Amino acid sequence: MKIFDTKLAIIGAGISGVSCAITLLDNKFDDFYIFEANERIGGRCFTVPCEDGFLEMGAQFIHGQVGNPIYKIANENNLIPEIYQNIIAETDDPSKVNLVNDWNGVKIDEKLLNWAQFCLYKSYDLAREHSENEDKKNLGEFIYQNYIRLMREKLEPDFFNEPKNINLINSIYQWNFKWECMYNGCASMFDMSLIDFAKYQKLEGCQIIEFKNGYQSLFETLISVQRKKFDDRIKLNHELKNILICHKLKKYKIDKCEHCQFSDQENKIVLLFANDTVVLCDKVVCTMSLGYLKENFEKILKPNWFIPDEKKKAIKRMGFGTVNKIILIYDKPFWDENLEDIYPIWPTESTQKMFESLNHTNFDLPSRWSEDICTICPTLNQKNALIAWIAGNHYHESLTNDEIKRECTRVLRKFLARNDIPEPIDVLRSNWYSNKFFKGSYSFYAFDSDSDDIKQIAEPIHINKKNLVQFAGEATHENYYSTVHGAYLTGIREADRIIAELNNTSL
Template structure:
């Protein structure tokens, strides 16, 4: 918004949600000279799914902690480098694994690496395999994965029974690991086109514990403090109206907050999670959202991934190990991914060692997805600690292995302002639905002069190529800011 396009009145923009999408949108608008901006956040702190909590000797990440594609092609990496935050990197991009079975065997590292790579290649090539092999009925990643496993079983038919069990166990572990990356109950819920739509950025996946809350604070620095209202849940968004302010100005949108406040706006950027939209979209918007957008919200995939932090007085693991893998020799990918809440710990495929010890203490973190991830939110720390101790004693064969002195479980599913973790393309959705969700309202009919850009949508679930990531969320917020900037620069 430069001087030659200066407006009589700065448009009033309300941004719902102070996650990285909302903060990214606000920052770009502020830099372009928009002065009448208000971010309203339901919780008591900004960040959305970026959040740190005290644990052990430091603060751990409840949500985002990885940069997916650590290179200058990633806007998160760029910003982190610009703000001098990259020195916080820990864990190499080529971590050291130690994989145990439930029969107390420690598997050969080369063997497990080979099997993990096999599982990953099948899934990442799923859409191509479905075409090449003529899997005409394939809808899900599981359809393709299990077809390939059946073929592998025939190839392995003459091998030692124990070796075959270990191979299938590692494939099952990898399957659960992929479910965590996709925040899903099982690969049967994920479209065969997920990895076709999702675009990887050049560079490794890097573990930057503690980086994202720091980066968010840096992004908030250019936004005036009074422009961010916390503990301000939204009850309803009234759009396509004509609402009069105290000075007689008319606005097309009114945001009604739970505390009774009404905020008028020319434009609203909605950055709430897809989980919240699924739960509240029928009551949140008046008039109702167009049928096509409602259909996209209802059918797109969104699930839960939780972290289980365990602090120990002393480490029982090898100091060189970064990741502990857990392989059940009585499991195969063919046995399915049905929820097993009674033995929820079976859904934890890997446990990460936190580095450096000087900063965090002796801390492990397990990850879990699906119904089991939702279920553990209802358990006490003592129950989680007891079950994890039994699990680790079973796999290591060490009955005297110590219990953790402290446990912390994230609770993204029961958080009413997230209702889960992140999105994926489900078997009932397509990449086109992500684009549909991102389309602003109202939809302008051909030949009409309907006011445009009243309600805009951002957040990781609105970015077709980078859904489920922080860089996707950031870019989506900047995309909607650009939409408004372009709208006024061409007037």
């Protein structure tokens, strides 16, 4: 048994854990350790080498430039391409080609597609303006109702007399629905809260900035100035089992608790790890994913009646979904060098069938998993690879690589109407749902969430006005949840909270 005695323990070495640690070191506080369950730092930022390039298995982009601390660090340290060194708007590159095809490989009518996109964007604008005083509704239903209403205003009445036309505009909606599920990290937009949709704040500037050498270069840059001290404090392969808080209470005649087996100091927290490490500390910063908290937090913190009921409810109510990548690696590209995206517009039989499909929650159905692929696109950093993005459905995590190769090849051949497309020579895929340390990708406001749920999750657990257990991570930022920059800022927030306590000041 190895025992550490320290003032602070940070659980998790993702971006919020690292930003918390670096902020503390920059402020001359170094009496802490970081305990990471995995064998690497980075959390849901996970860059892997591949041939002469690299692939991002987790976070892919910097979202926005103005006011984004991740963009600022990346820009100042030459981590991103020169084109992004100035603030740029979302503009399409005219040389790039987007293939928006139906199941038979036929290109969707461009005029109809443009009308549909306009009506969808307008529907999202209406959703953001939705009054909090109105009845609670789900986002998916609201968007569809307004999309159809706006399409009827745009198109000739006779258009809607043909069932095939209705199925076509439903198919376009269905594709956009899946795209938004990927963007928001949910399984279905019917799971999302309409009232809270506008809480997310989109930062000005380009939303799809990629690193020249992957997100791992961001971590290397953050740590570089404090490398020696950081390396001395990071402990990998430490899976947390319990957080024990002393609860000897005279009024209940409890004079000894589980905590007391390891420490006779009531003001110390005891952390137990799967490798028999024991940590005695004054304070803990938990940076685990919301998916992990949902499944484990009430079991690992003992006694769990220290967790306020409102925090328990908030953790349960907030949404946490899965976005995965299936990376198909080929001997050489079979696609045009100007290809930007392949958008598969899956067929729908009827409005009712579409809603049944989009509202499905049974991810054990083999026939459905590939239908949740919303885009297939090249990647900047590996010329022989395509990335299939899939949201919500995690059935493929249980499949073999050969099964995935066959199904993805079938999909590509159908939507591109090309039987000569080869099977990939290799497949890499993320498995965020089945990874017990994450249980998904990122958070969203669910239909039954309360507006204050993120605030409740972020609130420290304290006794006698002393913060014992603090929380950081993307799911604890009220406006930038689901993003790397949101997670980064929450790590700094919790470090500032600790520094303020040390200085006997309040935040």
